[in-house]
Amino acid sequence: MSMVKNSLGRLVPTEVNGRSVRPFMGAHADAGGGMRYGGSIPAAARYGNKLLADLDAAIDACEIRDGMVISFHHHLRNGDYLVNLVMDKLAARGLKDLVLAPSALFPTHGRLAEYIESEVISHIEGSMNGPIGRACSLGKMKKSAILRSHGGRYRAIQDGDLHIDVAFIAAPCADPHGNANGVNGPSACGPLGFALADSLFADKVVVVTDHLVDFPCHPWSIEGGNVDFVVRIDSIGDPNQIVSGTTQITRSPTRLLIAEYAARFVKESGIMTDPHFSFQAGAGGVSLAFVKYMSDLMREAGVAADFVRGGSTKYMVGMLENGLTRYILDGQSFDLDGVRSLRDNPCHIETNPFVSYDYHTKGCFAQLLKVSVLGATEIDLDYNVNVNTHSDGWLLHGIGGFTDAADAEVTMITAPLVRSRLPIVLDSVTTVTAPGEMIDVVVTEHGIAINPRRQDLLDRLKGSTLPLKTIEELRDIAARMSGVPEKPQFTDRVVAVIEFRDGTIIDAVRELVPPE
């Protein structure tokens, strides 16, 4: 495997699973060029009754063979049944070397690790969590895993870097033509945007629903004109598990303090009262607390955001219903209030990674966003951020929308300075997910560091009572609290690459030598 240093000095391969790749050259260096993948041309007359009896009939109809790329979306989150259902059937058929291309996996999919061991799955292109990530770290995948952000996944599919043979789309509501949405039916999960690229570009598209309605199913987040087959099964997911585990505001005083600092930072920077305020925050306990603090500050100041970006939660829905934002632009629902609001409130708008995150567009929402509040496992002195591996070397997380959302005007990392007795700020991150040039502020309970590239923010915060520090000071405080952890031991083998949103390789993850 030929390796090259990218612009961050990381040694990355020039070829991944036989495909040539370019090294990362800067967050905005890629200038596009070339042609998107068009997809094959079907003929409408070949499509009559698309309804098939069951999943087996769909697998037969798709003529799945060894080595094919099979994709899924993750809107049903930890409640998803479909990935396991389909992969069990493909394994039972004796298929080998499949490439799994989900938009994300969850703990409920942990048993896929067995299919990696048994080579039913050769590798994963998408995100990896928990046991799947551990299997990858231990070198169990035959080929290199490829981790992509949500926007990067859309880009890879549209550009033809990731060619999907068969997409299985779990659909809470669908009609026999294949029109589908996520807002109606017993398994309603909110948006279906993560499946959009799959529907547009996969050779075969199977919509699987437990709530079949008469044509036309509307809204049609997935359009029947892109769908080959429709299958009804008893249940596509467990509605109680569909929502995120973390839907309560943290009670940890440390995390509440971090969230409060972050909200105050936004206010004191003046961004909150700029015209066209907007922000994005996720579903973790800190993020939820940030939304609440931010709401309080906005209410006091009498300002409303033009929009807030989900994942949506009841706290964001509260902002919409109380006039603190004109719109929610929602890529995924993290709780049932989000699902209900998306279904019922015309100002709660479904989005997808094309409009929100895709770098190979004529602009996307991420770059229109004022403030993005994101988490991390490590941050280094160059402000490079790691969200994939832990300091002990295990690959345990996908990228999610991190690298995409980091394109906001002000990107803030919120994290406790020490977590599980490991420092979060350190000299150099184990793996670079996003380059420091995209990261503007690091907020911890022990202080807030502003990236020196952002002199404008340093100027705006002059005289603030917030505990401003340098990143080196944060590193030192963390080191004093936890000591400097031992470095993990890796072999030379690249088990996964971290693909930047433009398709370049920002870092490689190597096989871990597990500690004794």
Added chain:
Amino acid sequence: MSMVKNSLGRLVPTEVNGRSVRPFMGAHADAGGGMRYGGSIPAAARYGNKLLADLDAAIDACEIRDGMVISFHHHLRNGDYLVNLVMDKLAARGLKDLVLAPSALFPTHGRLAEYIESEVISHIEGSMNGPIGRACSLGKMKKSAILRSHGGRYRAIQDGDLHIDVAFIAAPCADPHGNANGVNGPSACGPLGFALADSLFADKVVVVTDHLVDFPCHPWSIEGGNVDFVVRIDSIGDPNQIVSGTTQITRSPTRLLIAEYAARFVKESGIMTDPHFSFQAGAGGVSLAFVKYMSDLMREAGVAADFVRGGSTKYMVGMLENGLTRYILDGQSFDLDGVRSLRDNPCHIETNPFVSYDYHTKGCFAQLLKVSVLGATEIDLDYNVNVNTHSDGWLLHGIGGFTDAADAEVTMITAPLVRSRLPIVLDSVTTVTAPGEMIDVVVTEHGIAINPRRQDLLDRLKGSTLPLKTIEELRDIAARMSGVPEKPQFTDRVVAVIEFRDGTIIDAVRELVPPE
């Protein structure tokens, strides 16, 4: 120019303007294959402020050169200002040999005939009406015009047969990112679906609006991620002319009788009370009357349609509001009631030619439709239909959605048997727009002919009191009423081709030798 006979026996070219084309082989013979046009890959970082000062700045930014393909949509109908505004500026710049690719033209665009004479415009790919069609008939275009149906236009763009250099999209409402819709603002015209393919596949996309709103403009029928530039001008159209001229039910007893026969045919065939009834009718006086009669029959029988397909009119809106249909699936608004309903009623749904009409999809709405009611200029004994030329040889009409909507389960032509002293049913049509195999019923005031291919309909109508006749009988009645008109004289030169929805050539239009 090499010519070949297609499956209807029409002599058609094998090459049009240097591009190889296939002869028509049957309505459903095309099996797809090959790849769609992907479009070029942009980079989001290259897109910041898209707002330009005026149209000239946009023309500069698009670097328009001689020979480029320039496109427009026609949702503003006869009220459109933009086509003339832009073409005047391109002509004033001395540009030559431009290809005009509108989804349709209207009488207000008649002065473009001058630009054809002066070779600013080399030819038109799209539809042609009135003076433009006359210029084409007289051989004034340097190259062959290409007429396509709405679905055929989408197909040609997605497949790369029609590559658009610059698309100008008149947008009644837009934001600075380029998100746009047709339902808000002083020039609201309803859907913007005819511009969808242009936005997705053109090299440069310019959104031109007279109603600029803060981001996010929603609904976003046109997505900002596909838009290069946004321009605000004083007015994109005359709201009083945006709606169709024909929005009143005909008072002609002949036409009322035709509409009544058509509605009774639908009822007596049993289709109306089949599960999942649906129909499509246009905006002409007969069509409006058909909708009214159909509504009466449905109300009496206590049945509701699953959906009706627009162009929407106040009569269709009445059906929705009175529970006679669950949905309107609307491709264009023909009156302001249609615009209002689309904006306010969640069961009035905007569609576009991809979902509705495109043959190179995995199925489209046209083939899900039960009944389609369409007009024609000529029908022959093989049930072939002409909607483009008149019996005197002049090319005066575009295809509209004719060939696409003719894919319904039952396609009915409604027409007076004689019009302007010319018979409508005759031995052979001047030009074939759609093959007889797609046409099931011809309804005239003197009788109704069922295509012998439809034995099922002949069986269902047995014993009906409707005046059933053979097509030959209708031809004879017409001939007795009007005489057989003299055939027009043509040269051998092909001035236009009629492209079928699958991209094959169904007929050629030749240069007319105008009568003395």
